[in-house]
Amino acid sequence: QQQVKQSPQSLIVQKGGIPIINCAYENTAFDYFPWYQQFPGKGPALLIAIRPDVSEKKEGRFTISFNKSAKQFSLHIMDSQPGDSATYFCAASRGGSEKLVFGKGTKLTVNP
Amino acid sequence: SQTIHQWPATLVQPVGSPLSLECTVEGTSNPNLYWYRQAAGRGLQLLFYSVGIGQISSEVPQNLSASRPQDRQFILSSKKLLLSDSGFYLCAWSSGANTEAFFGQGTRLTVV
Numbered sequence: 001q002q003q004v005k006q007s008p009q010s011l012i013v014q015k016g017g018i019p020i021i022n023c024a025y026e027n028t029a030f031d032y033f034p035w036y037q038q039f040p041g042k043g044p045a046l047l048i049a050i051r052p053d054v055s056e057k058k059e060g061r062f063t064i065s066f067n068k069s070a071k072q073f074s075l076h077i078m079d080s081q082p083g084d085s086a087t088y089f090c091a092a093s094r095g096g097s098e099k100l101v102f103g104k105g106t107k108l109t110v111n112p
Numbered sequence: 113s114q115t116i117h118q119w120p121a122t123l124v125q126p127v128g129s130p131l132s133l134e135c136t137v138e139g140t141s142n143p144n145l146y147w148y149r150q151a152a153g154r155g156l157q158l159l160f161y162s163v164g165i166g167q168i169s170s171e172v173p174q175n176l177s178a179s180r181p182q183d184r185q186f187i188l189s190s191k192k193l194l195l196s197d198s199g200f201y202l203c204a205w206s207s208g209a210n211t212e213a214f215f216g217q218g219t220r221l222t223v224v
Contacts, residue, residue, distance in 0.1 A: 006155075032210040043118075043202050043215030044156070089155060098144045098163060098209050099171070104155035 004092050006103025013080055014111050021075045021106045023090035028071070030092040034100070035064065035075050038087045047088070048075075080110045114139035118203045118216030125223055131176075131190040133219050135203030138184065143205040145186040146213065147178055150200040162186060198223045 005024045013019045023033075034049035050057045050064040050073065057064045061078040077084055090103040118135045125131060137143050147159045158171045160178035168178050175194050179187045186203060203216040 034212065036215075041218070041220075043204075043218050045215065046212045049212065091156075093210055095210055098146075098161050098206070099158055100146075100213055101158075102156040 004090060004101050004103045006090050006106060008106060009104070010107040010109070012109045012111065015081060017080050017110070019077050019080055019084075019108055019110070021088055021090070021108070022072065023074065023092075023103050024070075024072045025092050026071065027092070027094065029094040030101075031095050032093045033064070033066065033073050034091050035062075036089040036091065036102075038089065038105075044089060077108075080108075082110045082112050084108060085110050114205075114214065116203065116205055116214055116216045118219060120219060121217065122220045123222070125193050125221065127195055127223055128192045131188070131193050131197070131221070133188040133201055133203075133221075135186045135188075135216055136184055137205045140184070140205070140207065142183060143207060144209075145180060146204040146206075147176075147186065147188050148202040148204060148215075150202060150218075156202065160188070193223045195223050197221065 007022050011019050031052055035047045036044035037047045038044040048059045048062050048064055050066050052068050055066050063076040066073045087105045087107045089105045091100045093100045115138045145162045148156045149159055150156050160170055162168050162180045165180055165183055176190050201219045204213045206213045
């Protein structure tokens with residue numbers, strides 16, 4: 001019930017491509033879904049987050065799509081750049097809980 | 113502004129030795145504090161979280177313990193390290209449930 005499944009494990013795209021990372025959850029009580037970006041040797045940093053009252057949220061080149069009925073959410077990176085090369089984690093938590101449950105991460109490589 | 117400090121950045125310890133990792137937060141009061149461990153291909157595993165001084169919740173049975181002696185100080189400890197304790201340890205804080213978690217820079221622990 002606490003699991004968040006993330007795919008793919010790794011992803012390679014060319015500059016300008018649109019990588020898509022998918023996550024699925026089981027616990028219908030989850031109501032906060034953030035994405036974190038992590039560069040090697042650094043701590044993760046919040047990229048963008050969504051709550052289930054909206055189906056899509058955009059911040060710059062980053063978009064979260066949320067499908068409540070399918071219990072899935074995804075991250076799209078428009079016009080990807082080599083500087084976007086990092087590991088991306090999806091996460092979820094439920095109201096009243098202090099615990100964020102993380103996916104296993106996706107290592108994204110954007111080639112020049 | 114709020115900042116989180118975590119040290120040391122890297123640590124090499126022999127099996128059976130004690131461990132103490134410290135994390136402090138500045139610029140906020142009564143934060144929720146977290147210790148995560150990150151292993152390759154396994155994402156971020158929540159080890160401990162604390163909602164107040166002296167209040168520690170353990171997520172997984174292990175060879176580690178946590179303490180919160182002051183409002184903005186969180187310590188991860190072990191009396192005798194195991195080889196399996198090697199990993200990347202991350203401290204994080206948030207202002208409450210379902211809010212952004214801010215991560216420290218992490219400690220790379222190698223037990224030899």
